[in-house]
Amino acid sequence: MSTDPSRLSSRLRELLRNAPPRFGGRGDAAEAAGPRQPSAPGRGLVYAPEDAPSGRGGAGGAGCAVIERQYAGERLHGRRRVAEYGEMLARCMPGLAVLAADDRAAAPREPRRERLQWDGGARLAESRRRAGAPSGGPLLFFDLETTGLSGGAGTLAFLAGCGSFDQDGFHTRQLFLSGCENERELLDRLAGMAGRCGGLVTFNGRAFDVPLIETRYAFHRLESPFSGLPHFDLLHPARRLWRRRGLPGPSHRDRRAGGRPGDAASCALGALEEAILGLARLDDVPGAEIPSRYFGYLRTGDLGPLEPVFEHNRLDLLSLAALTAIAAQLAVEGPSGTASPHEALAMGRIYQQLGREDEADACFSRASGLGGAPWEADAVDAGVRADALRALARGRRRRRRYAEAADAWERLLASGASLAFAQEAREALAIHHEHRARNLAAARELAVRALAAERDPGAAAGLRRRLARIDRKIGASGARRGGGD
Secondary structure (H helix, E strand, O other), rough: OOHHHHHHHHHHHHHHHHHOOOOHHHOEEEEEEEEEOOOOOOOOOOOOOOOOOOOOOOOOOOEEEEEEEEEEOOOOOOOEEEEHHHHOOOOOHHHHHHOOOOOHHHHHOOOOOOOOOOOHHHHHHHHHOOOOOOOOOOOOEEEEOOOOOOOOOOOOOOEEEEEEEEOEEEEEEEEEEHHHOOOOHHHHHHHHHHOOEEEEEEOOOOHHHHHHHHHHHHHOOOOOOOOOEEEOOOHHHHHHHHHHOOOOOOEEHHHOOOOOOHOOOOOHHHHHHHHEEEEOOOOOOOHHHHHHHHHHHHHOOOOOOHHHHHHHHHHHHHHHHHHHHHHHHHHOOOHHHHOOHHHHHHHHHHHHHHHHHHHHHHHHHHOOOOOOOOHHHHHOHHHHHHHHHHOOOOOOOHHHOHHHHHHHHHHHOOOOOOHHHHHHHHHHHHHHHHOOOOOOOHHHHHHHHHHHHHHOOOHHHHHHHHHHHHHHEEEEEEEEHHOOO
């Protein structure tokens, strides 16, 4: 197969010129051949005329083709314009630290006593920890297309997709490996791009994309540009925010890939793209086919089957950027910004992890249908409402707001929660009435109900001891009243 640079570049231009962007997008695509005007500071990635490789190949090497496309700001991507996502993300950048449970977003904590360190292990582990979520731009949205999903030294990244917002919309730059022997040139160019960004954003990048690309750098005995770069992986916050959204069935993209009805709350990028952005890819290439298409190109030199792969990667980058912007806005707006009970519950757990108890309380109240929520309590999914009320009660008890905690436990009991939740509520209320409200009759009734429903012998024995103690207190109280008469 020939890797002549002029033939490869002309073929890429022909493919991209003859394949208009899907969904009516307006964006010019061309192979990188000259300088690009710098983007606005803090908004987009600034590209040099060439990412001159420091190793073999030179600026005009044949092994790595660079494909650029600009998605105009007024272009719709789902329900919003591309420019709206960029503006949203620029305004809500601190939300990334909240979603990542970064210490910078945590509530102030009381200083802890320093413990004597007998060795340097803890300090070494701290020094090896990756940087936290990005706190400033420009952000580099990053996604790889590879020769397999297993990882390891034998897996190559043949397409490195990079995207960023700029004053004109969203710009993508893809580094395509035309031959495996030229991998070092791709890595050198990618290092030049990564060195000019303020943070990395991926979807499952911590588990797959970044370890894989770092393995390739190590294979070539190069220092990885990603090792100390602030990194926000959207996958885990997305699962927290949207896994309980309760879709009636799998997304269109999941169905094409063989998704089952049980995958209704899938948090794959395609499912979130459809559910959150309102965008369906009707002719997208299945991910399982991508490696075989690249191997076919290596055998035949035919780039045609890879054109849908380039578009698939570009749309993944744009959807990743759009979902990141929506999630960041949700985190910055706080409880009032949650548009559904499951989002409010998820944000409550995130705030609770950060020690921001007031915001967590407000989110749990909203999720359960209380606290001025725009939905009725009866309309909330039973599982979501039970989780929210339980978290609300526990948080208030932890903050010694005992009467408010008891109210939440009562609501949890009345909601018809599961046996485990109901038993926890009965026991908590029995303790409250016995020790705080001093209502022994109510405490006894709750203990009797809990004992009747308890199936665990150890827990039942504990309830019998509680009931006997309450009975002794009731008897002593009656004796004191009788003596007083």
